[in-house]
Amino acid sequence: MTPRRQRIIAITLILAGVSAAAALGLTALSSNILFFYTPTQLLSGEVPPAAAIRLGGLVTKGSVKRTPDSLKISFDLTDQQHTVRVRYEGLLPDLFREGQGIVAQGRLAADRVFNANEVLAKHDENYMPPELAAHLPKVKDTAP
């Protein structure tokens, strides 16, 4: 094999490998992304039905209900225009509390209740998920 021929083969192989990797990567990416929505967007039907999404909002004060003798919990999530009921079973993060901005991951069920399989409320009490902060202009700026 001449060096030139060798090089052509090498380049072809590299190109094939790169395109295969890119194709696999993009497929994996597109099937594993989660979009972020607010309750208003969710209720206005912007969200494809039964799609897994991230829903962000504030936990309405006084709305947290626990089922006795189990870890089932439900609460209202609001963007101060619309409110969605969220159902969840399991342990809540340390910083979950009423009035706090949180993100719930899951699907909207047929009964218009959001079934969350994960609830995120990271960081200190000043923390606001950036997605949420963008949708809540009325919330006070918490920078020190």
Place this chain on the structure above:
Amino acid sequence: MIPELGHFALILALVIATLQFALPLAGAQLVRVRWMALARPAAGAQCLFSALAFGCLIASFIGNDFSVVYVANNSNTELPLPYRIAAVWGAHEGSLLLWSLILSVWMVAVARFSHAMPLAFVARVLAVMGIINVGFLSFMILTSNPFARQFPAAAEGRDLNPLLQDPGLVMHPPMLYMGYVGFSVAFSFAIAALIGGRLDAPWARWSRPWTLMAWIFLTVGIALGSWWAYYELGWGGWWFWDPVENASFMPWLLGTALIHSLAVTDKRDAFKRWTCLLAICAFSLSLLGTFLVRSGVLTSVHAFATDPERGVYILGILVLTVGGSLLLYAVRAPRIVDTGRFNPFSREGLLLINNCVLLVAAAAVLLGTLYPLALDALGLGKISVGPPYFNTVFVPLMLLLGLALGLGPLTRWKSHGGRELANRLRPVAFACATAAMSAAIVLGQGKMIFTFLGLFVATWVLLSTALAVRERWAHQHTLKGMMRALSPGFSGMALAHLGFALTLVGVTVTSLYGAERDVKLAIGETAELGGYRFRMERLRSVAGPNYDATEARIVALREEVVVAELYPQKRIYRVQTSPMTEAAIDAGFTRDLYVALGEPVGKEAWSVRLQVKPCVRWIWLGAMVMALGGILAASDRRYRFGLRPAPVRLDGATDPAA
């Protein structure tokens, strides 16, 4: 007074860094020995003033000087002393100061251990490191001064983020930064060689120990971070594919590639341009990581700043560094010629595969990390890319890497017969397949394919490394001879590969066979999980130095015998009134029992998360073994050229330091 002193020292360090950039670089271009000779003392002085500034900040923290904004925001009189010191790098400004200090420490190390290199080269290296520090020092002074005052002083500090009040935090950021910043040495070597127009084997040999050292620190830093997340974040995960974790992982992947490609450049005079590009990319990713973490683009426990000015400034530094170095590369690289020729099937070929796989892995992580940011910036919606993406892409790549990794040490440079290798490896492959298959059948539970793949590759790495060692011992019959037959470089490599195998076993077994359950436990109640019974014995209140906690006593039983007593806590830190889950872990070589308290459910009962995590320690054990391998390899006598001054002439200039 002390904060002003620190601020002043910082400004002096900036002035010296500017000089350290300008004069030695000009000296190297114009062949002015005196200018070049300035580089070493300048590095020392810069380090001195950075250390002074750092000391002043520590003093302000120890003295509870709440007139300093940074101290007031991150400390408290009740905070225990070790955490008051660790709080120095607990937030944005202080961690930048640490970054800059560590950079100057690396500079001094380069100045000290470089007497065998030509003065012009050293001058250029230190000049490049100087300009990097100019970027960071000016960033600090202009946008994030750690010594900024407030009047009147705060009566009490706002306390350190409770998540960070942990021994893991004391070590994790310095280690990680040593690694991140350490790649600046390899970067500066590459840039200096490009400026000087000489990318040759000595350049690669000089770079190797430095790159290895940085890689060791980064390995330890990432492992510490993962371990910390495991026990402190409270939910027993050891890797979340969080953008911040990815930010440290990408330089690690490229750093690993760089170590291997430097070996080829050093030994075979091949891959020169590629190595140079990798050195640039590894450090660029370190900078990108700093940008992502520090600019507030990402929100996580690490993102302290949300000031857009800061983000723009770091982005500027990033663009200048990456753009400038790639431009230089584009101008100079075509002149570089590789002399080492090799067949596709040879050790070079396998190392090339290693490099490609690591590069693709880093690119995949980069894509997953930046894609949401790019989409958001373009206004196309807010998304998050979760662990499934990363796992889908990453797992096959690592398995492929493991297969190539087993072959590498067994092949010869230049060219190797495929059939001969196949003959040597047939028993190994057979043994691996048998072992992995039987393990998969025993463990079972419908996850046989993945168990088989993970364990096959792990044993493949293990046994082929053992084969490589045994072949080196073929004619050695004494222990002494055996020791001598393995150079530190080779045994370091073998050890690091062994570490990879251990981590792979840990990841495979933990991910596939870890059990987890959320339950409600009242006093006296039990719950079953993974062959263990967990019984809640009692609850009590505990007062810590700056927190109050509820502590549970939960015992784990196996066949009615108590195997572990666990004391998980739920803490409320008094100042920030934030709750913190303090998990209780019974650590073991084969399994961890992990118990975390959720919240009170009714009277005398708590929601509890129970986990049984088999082999989870192997993940970090493997990382430590990798780091040990790195240390062993770096200790190779081949690299001890720095201490021995040797007269060298370059560009017609004599080295006065020699």
